[in-house]
Structure formats: C-alpha cells, structure tokens
C-alpha cells in the first residue's frame with residue numbers, strides 16, 4: 298500500500314472523491330450486466346460496491362497506477378489487473394465496459410482515444426455496452442479549479458490534509474493543472490501535475506463512429522437529465538455497431 302509521503306493522490310483519493318450520484322449511475326449499470334470491466338478502476342470502489350451488493354458475475358478492474366491498484370486489491374473478491382487496455386487485450390469477454398471518474402480525459406489526442414475505443418470494442422461481447430463520461434467543455438469546469446475551491450480531508454492517520462487545484466494553461470482543449478497537498482506528513486507542499494483533455498460531444502461521437510460504436514444513450518447529468526450546451530457532463534452509453542466507419546476493428 299502506498300504511504301502518504303510517496304503517493305498523496307492514491308492515499309487521499311477516496312476521501313476527496315466520496316461516493317456520489319455518478320457512482321450510483323454506474324453501479325446500476327454494473328448490476329444489470331453479467332461480466333464487467335472497469336477501465337481506470339482507481340481504488341476499486343465501484344466494483345467492490347457491486348460485489349457487496351450481490352453481483353454474482355465476473356468483475357475486472359484495470360488500472361496502470363500501482364498505488365491506486367494496491368488500494369483496490371483490498372477487495373479480494375474482484376479481479377484486479379495492472380496495465381493499459383491496449384496491452385492487456387481482452388477479447389470478447391465483457392457485457393459492459395465502464396470508464397468512470399472522467400478517465401476518458403487522460404487520452405489527450407484523437408489517436409489515443411481511437412486506440413482506447415478500439416480496445417474497448419474488442420473487449421466487448423456482441424451486444425455489449427460501453428459507458429463513460431467526460432466533462433463538457435461548455436460548462437468550463439476548469440474555471441472552478443482554484444485554491445478557494447480547495448478540499449479539506451482527513452488523512453489516513455487522522456491528520457488534516459488540504460488539497461488545492463490551480464490551472465496553469467488552457468490550450469486547444471488541453472487543461473494543464475496542478476494538485477497541491479498540504480499536511481503534517483509533508484514538510485513542503487506536495488505538487489502533482491496533470492493534463493486533461495476537454496472534448497465536445499460532437500468530437501466524442503465522431504470518434505465513436507470511426508471506431509464502430511453507436512450511441513445508445515446520452516445524458517448531461519447523473520439523474521439522466523438531457524445533454525445541453527452547458528451540461529456539466531457528457532455521459533455516453535454506446536454499443537458496437539455493425540462495423541467501424543473507417544474499417545478499423
């Protein structure tokens with residue numbers, strides 16, 4: 298398991314990202330499917346909750362971050378796999394693939410998204426579904442990623458931890474930001490950097506079509522409200538169509 302000094306992101310992830318409406322949305326989907334793959338499963342909360350709720354089938358969580366996966370492995374009744382979907386290459390094994398917690402936004406180019414979608418399509422059984430969300434650029438979430446919107450959480454030893462975001466740049470849909478952790482475990486603030494891509498619904502749909510998906514459902518909020526220009530989320534449930542528009546599998 299990671300310690301505070303080495304991996305503040307993993308250690309405090311669950312405290313910062315408490316169970317919420319998005320988790321309820323995905324949990325309903327997981328419970329309605331037989332074999333499920335959670336890409337970018339992080340600390341494993343979704344599949345652990347599904348198992349605890351009585352899901353009887355195959356549940357697989359995949360994540361490339363060893364510190365996140367080490368926390369997921371606390372739940373021994375779920376299969377945890379380290380790595381990237383393209384490298385693991387599941388083949389026709391799942392009724393549902395989910396990618397929750399805005400994992401989609403770590404894919405920074407169209408080619409990376411195409412690669413990911415293609416690998417998801419390969420992992421699905423015929424008739425399978427793929428559910429994921431990305432933040433709608435129209436809602437400009439990055440404007441709220443400022444220190445005054447920081448979060449105070451309790452660390453794993455009961456210590457107070459302050460987490461703040463700062464945006465360094467917003468260029469062509471790529472938002473570069475820092476996440477700063479302050480607490481008694483660190484003599485100096487710990488700063489983690491990330492880049493997230495903001496993609497429009499039209500771009501998402503074009504990439505899905507290119508890789509052989511059709512959109513089954515589109516929502517703008519976790520209560521299945523309609524998607525609008527300023528909805529916070531672009532929530533998509535897709536399924537493999539008859540064949541990819543470009544011939545890619």
Ligand SMILES: C[S@@+](CC[C@H](N)C(=O)[O-])C[C@H]1O[C@@H](n2cnc3c(N)ncnc32)[C@H](O)[C@@H]1O
Pocket residue numbers: 314336337338339340359360361362365380381382396397398399400403
């Ligand atoms: C914001 S967390 C989301 C975790 C979890 N899905 C949730 O809903 O809480 C993003 C996760 O995506 C993972 N990740 C980063 N790059 C990835 C990739 N290329 N493929 C799959 N997962 C990735 C990270 O390691 C991290 O655990």
